[in-house]
Amino acid sequence: MKTTITGLAFAASIFSTLATIGPAAAAETANIWVRADGSNFMPRIVDAFNKGHENQIKLDIIPNAEIIPKYGAAAAGGTAPDALSLDLIYTPSFAAAGQLEDITDWAKSLPYFDSLSPAHVKTGTYKDRIYGLPFSADSSVLIWNKKLFKQAGLDPEKGPTNWAEIEAYAEKVNALGGDIKGFYFSGNCGGCNIFTFTPLIWASGGDILTEDGSKATLDSPQLRGAIDLYRSMVKKDLVPAGAQTDTGSNFFAAFAAGNIGISPSGAFAIGALNTQYPDIDYGVTFLPGKDGGWSSFAGGDNFVVTKGTTKIAVVKEFLDFAYSLEGQTILAKYGSLPVRGDIANEALKDLDPRYKIAAEAMAKGRTPYSVVFNDLINSANGPWNQMINEVFFGEDVNGAIANAQETMQSIIDSAPQQ
Amino acid sequence: MTSIAAISSPARRRKLVGAGRRQWIGLLYVAPAVALVVVFFIIPLCMTAWMSLHNWPLMGAHSFIGLDNYWAILRDTRFWNALKFTGYYTVVVTIAIFVVAFPLALFIERPRPLTGFYRTSFFMPAVIGFASASLLWSWLLNVDSGLFSPAAFELGLTEKKVNLLATFQPAFWSIIAMVVWKVAGFTMIILMTGLQSIPPDLQEAAMIDGAGPLARFRAITLPLMRRTLALALILSVAGSVLAFDQFYIILRGGPRNQTLTAVYWIFNQSFVSFKLGYGAALSMVLLVILVALSLIQLRLLRQPEGVD
Numbered sequence: 001m002k003t004t005i006t007g008l009a010f011a012a013s014i015f016s017t018l019a020t021i022g023p024a025a026a027a028e029t030a031n032i033w034v035r036a037d038g039s040n041f042m043p044r045i046v047d048a049f050n051k052g053h054e055n056q057i058k059l060d061i062i063p064n065a066e067i068i069p070k071y072g073a074a075a076a077g078g079t080a081p082d083a084l085s086l087d088l089i090y091t092p093s094f095a096a097a098g099q100l101e102d103i104t105d106w107a108k109s110l111p112y113f114d115s116l117s118p119a120h121v122k123t124g125t126y127k128d129r130i131y132g133l134p135f136s137a138d139s140s141v142l143i144w145n146k147k148l149f150k151q152a153g154l155d156p157e158k159g160p161t162n163w164a165e166i167e168a169y170a171e172k173v174n175a176l177g178g179d180i181k182g183f184y185f186s187g188n189c190g191g192c193n194i195f196t197f198t199p200l201i202w203a204s205g206g207d208i209l210t211e212d213g214s215k216a217t218l219d220s221p222q223l224r225g226a227i228d229l230y231r232s233m234v235k236k237d238l239v240p241a242g243a244q245t246d247t248g249s250n251f252f253a254a255f256a257a258g259n260i261g262i263s264p265s266g267a268f269a270i271g272a273l274n275t276q277y278p279d280i281d282y283g284v285t286f287l288p289g290k291d292g293g294w295s296s297f298a299g300g301d302n303f304v305v306t307k308g309t310t311k312i313a314v315v316k317e318f319l320d321f322a323y324s325l326e327g328q329t330i331l332a333k334y335g336s337l338p339v340r341g342d343i344a345n346e347a348l349k350d351l352d353p354r355y356k357i358a359a360e361a362m363a364k365g366r367t368p369y370s371v372v373f374n375d376l377i378n379s380a381n382g383p384w385n386q387m388i389n390e391v392f393f394g395e396d397v398n399g400a401i402a403n404a405q406e407t408m409q410s411i412i413d414s415a416p417q418q
Numbered sequence: 419m420t421s422i423a424a425i426s427s428p429a430r431r432r433k434l435v436g437a438g439r440r441q442w443i444g445l446l447y448v449a450p451a452v453a454l455v456v457v458f459f460i461i462p463l464c465m466t467a468w469m470s471l472h473n474w475p476l477m478g479a480h481s482f483i484g485l486d487n488y489w490a491i492l493r494d495t496r497f498w499n500a501l502k503f504t505g506y507y508t509v510v511v512t513i514a515i516f517v518v519a520f521p522l523a524l525f526i527e528r529p530r531p532l533t534g535f536y537r538t539s540f541f542m543p544a545v546i547g548f549a550s551a552s553l554l555w556s557w558l559l560n561v562d563s564g565l566f567s568p569a570a571f572e573l574g575l576t577e578k579k580v581n582l583l584a585t586f587q588p589a590f591w592s593i594i595a596m597v598v599w600k601v602a603g604f605t606m607i608i609l610m611t612g613l614q615s616i617p618p619d620l621q622e623a624a625m626i627d628g629a630g631p632l633a634r635f636r637a638i639t640l641p642l643m644r645r646t647l648a649l650a651l652i653l654s655v656a657g658s659v660l661a662f663d664q665f666y667i668i669l670r671g672g673p674r675n676q677t678l679t680a681v682y683w684i685f686n687q688s689f690v691s692f693k694l695g696y697g698a699a700l701s702m703v704l705l706v707i708l709v710a711l712s713l714i715q716l717r718l719l720r721q722p723e724g725v726d
Contacts, residue, residue, distance in 0.1 A: 068476070068689070068692075069476060069688075069689045071477075072476035072477045072692065073476075075477055076477075093692075094477065097475060097476075097477040097478035097692075098477075098478045098479070099477045099478060188670065188672055188673075240561075240562050241561045241562065241567075241578075241579050241580075241581045241584075242560060242561045242562035242563075242581065244581050244584045245561070245581055245583040245584055245672070245673070247670045374690055374691070374692075375690065375691050378690075379686065379690045379691075380670040380671060380672070381670070381671045381675050381678060381682075381686055381690075382690075386674055386675055389672065389673070389674055390674060393584070394674075
């Protein structure tokens, strides 16, 4: 392992510094970008790496919405960073665009390759070659407010385990009245709902896309069931009116304000609540299926390398560090779940025990695979977002599903085939 | 003939040289402006036109495809719908702005107590950027933590808090209100300068002839303000056709994609679907439409000014 890396470092540095004849150890600096979601843990791990290594990493933090266009522009201008911590769902489309370095051989040489987060590796693989490896992780879970549960006469230590319980508990909390509401979700945010709503469908045995992303499969009893659950809660006024137009800005803030009984959320909320809202007493559980069972959206970032970079050795050295126990512990401490299953427990052992639930959700979590994920799901004007808003709050559920099914399929079919 | 030419030519040449030099100096004076226009308008425009002839993804290689992007636009119903909505919005918002700005201009035109205060406060929203104003209104319009819905509820005007952004009509008119609030002050200042350029003796003469205020407004004020109106109208129409920020920030094109404007669609194609070449072609189409609109307006309002 070590020798391959040194060998590669040697080759790379000779390649990049043809003029200077010198030892392979000449210190180099690689540039890495991360989206703003990683602004908590990324600087910490980069600092730790830079302190202990001769080669250095220069980190740039880019606003979430801008990292894709900015990277595209930089790549076109030849100034792209050497590597990028990329929202994992974009890995297939970046790989399809021929923008990423094939790192299959290196990835498979890692002794712990098999215990790396499967969701990341799946999205990091394009046409049987690996272009991205897991870096940071976030899984979707259900959180509930223990204080409100107690006030409503519910067991504060027991979260809902199926859909009927979600609705019943939310109703009880809602009955407290005033500003207190039973349930919250961001009703106009495609990204939020693929993260927290689809696990309800998965846990019940349905799906919205086929495994390879080639077919949209919206018209299923499981999707309709989950829609009925949300519609019923909206109808009973268990959900604040603002949910209908929340484009995601209130995704976390609504629960953090302390007036919401139950809300689907993510592992990130554990770190954020603990540090920013220490007064909120909350529980974490899995997103359940209709009659029990559970599922989760395994999200986070893949680490990808820009095609043709000369600093690949530094980049690999950095990723090796991130995969070490030290690296995984730093990541976990500052808001990302560990991505190495084999040492996850060790990395989490001194942290908030609620992380364990999120880590387990991550390990068995799923991630839809599509080269047009942005168009289908994340776009505020895409078919998925339009559908969820209509089916949760509108009149014509059947029409909305049929329309979304058709639009999604046509987007998939007209995607560039390579 | 020749002698005349011989005599007159040196003088003429000297004159020409003088004029030439003056022109040369004039060019020098405008050179910075020309350079700015070339670098920041002409060159990007040519690049956009060039890109529009390519299949140009945000990442990866691009390839020349001739006019294919333009043929695709013809079949792009969502773009034409966006354009239709943009047209509707432009008409409504332009009328709304003038309906508010004209009375304001008449009100602040003549010196009276506190004129300075009124002018400043009416104009104030115009100095805020569209994005910041949108963020402000995004909060004001929020149903849970904003101002309008909770206030109406507390005052007993509505039975429960109404989510203004959830359905098309209230959402659309909220945006109109926000844009009028933001832009009317600017239009007001333009109209005011027009009003002030009308010689007061004309009004007095008409008054002596016995013309009432409405007749004077129709026969003197409006015709004499033709150019000012043209300027205000073109600025308003061009600004509205290019509307994007407020729909992106406050509504995200919702509810249910009913408020997608042309520029919003271009943005989506370029940076959500990563099709820069197609986005460029859409931009060229929008540019042509906008130039045509401006030419039509100029022509309609170019007629003689009556007294000049």
